[in-house]
Amino acid sequence: MAGQTIGRIAAAADCKVQTVRYYESIGLLPEPVRSPGNQRLYGAATVERLRFIRHARALAFPIDAIRDLLSLADRPDQPCDAVDSIARTQLLEVEQRIDRLTALKTELERMIAQCSGGHIANCRVIESLGDHDLCVTDHGEEGGLGPPQR
Template sequence: MSGVPIGEAARVSGVKVPTIRYYEEVGLLPEPPRTAGNRRFYDEARLRRLTFIRHARELGFEVGAIRTLLDLQDNPGQSCSPADSIARQRLLDVVARIDRLKALQTELERMIAGCSHGTIATCRVIEVLTDHGRCAHPSH
């Protein structure tokens, strides 16, 4: 009984229609039942799973990691340490990326601040990219 079609599922979950089909294709979302006219119908449980996926993607978990997290969710008696370590790994990635981006931010600000708005010949932005020695960034 009941359920909603894919467009409605997209609306309530915030996941676009083709993306929902894509998640089904890659095995994140189980194949839903179809109507007589071959249309997918999503029940509550599937909509919840879809929201789980969306939320996890927003936090930057990869599809592979989400698959594992969903498997874990399906077996609630297990230890949560795999879930914990996936989240910790993700946190490490995020922190590393923030550090990297902050260094880029500093470098970009230096480049831009040094720009005297003249011609390319004296442009600090081009200069820094051309001549590595002028770059304050140590890691490259």
């Protein structure tokens, strides 16, 4: 088993080749062995690791949380409280983002509903954007204010 090339494992994990190299550069993936011509060659374990990372990213876990999850996954005899806690934290984050976006949705719907289709001088959308006090919800910050938590 000679190992897979970077292109193959990127395809297997549905990501770009550069992304694999990026993960290696930040220490999420180990440095692989190289072919005589200096090309990276990966074993099955690294492919699995990459798929794990990609799935966690698709679930919006931040890289640092994934780093923690990976080091936990490497100690199968440990209790899984820590894993649970990371996942619960992530669930909370996602729920908070949904809540904030739902407030935005409400506000946008209200603004749009008030528009009677006239001219910009009387446009409720423009007016609402100019005056936060017209808002009914407390859509605090989502949309870039503060760290994005992607």
